[in-house]
Amino acid sequence: MEKVPMTASGEQALKVELELLLKRRPLISQAIAEARELGDLKENAEYHAAREEQGICEAQIRDIEYKLSVAQVIDVSKMDNTGKVIFGTTVTLLDMDTDKEVKYQIVGDDEANIKLGKISVSSPIARGLIGKMDGDEVVISTPGGDKDLEIIAVDYI
Structure with a gap:
């Protein structure tokens, strides 16, 4: 199994999300049990909605557990x-064409989330x-054309 790089903060965020999903599990089971008591399951919208929510929750749990199992956590602060x-690393760049940092x-x-300033290693x-x-x-080739950049700072935080 090939390891996938992940930051320490990324690992922590996945663990928090997994914990929340695991706490939701019994609540969904309870909703399914309550919906069953309402009678005919064929036309029971509450039952079908709870079952769908259970399927989504279980899929998310499996996905996160898999990501954590193949993660190679890299903590650059150490x-x-x-x-x-x-x-x-966090890199501060100067765009040589626009003089913007x-x-x-x-x-x-x-x-990866560009709005948060996090770009994928790929x-x-x-x-x-x-x-x-x-x-x-x-000089980096991007879909929008070549970018001429200067590395101003490299932070290991």
């Missing part, structure tokens, strides 16, 4: 700051940055 861009954390595919920008050093200038 690594020496060498200035090199690696998985989990952007900050991204390189995370696993499931953790994204074009992250692939272009991995292995580079603080102060390097890189």
Whole structure:
């Protein structure tokens, strides 16, 4: 089984979500039992809704348990700051064309959320940055065209 990289905060978020789902399990079972008492199951909307909710909940639990089982948790805060861009680091970039600064954390595919400044390790920008050093200038091919970026800072937080 191939391990999938994940940040420590990503692992913690999955564990919290799993805990919430496991607490919901008995409530759903109780809703199914109460709906059964209402009579004919063929035309019982409450029963069918509770069963559907149970299926969704169980699928989410299996998905999270699988992700946690294949996760290779990488905590960059415990690594020496060498200035090199690696998985989990937060990189501050200067767009040489627009003079705008952007900050991204390189995370696993499931953790990526551009609104929160988290980009997937498999994204074009992250692939272009991995292995580079603080102060390097890189040209990254993106779907929107080439980006000329300078690495201003690499944080191991």
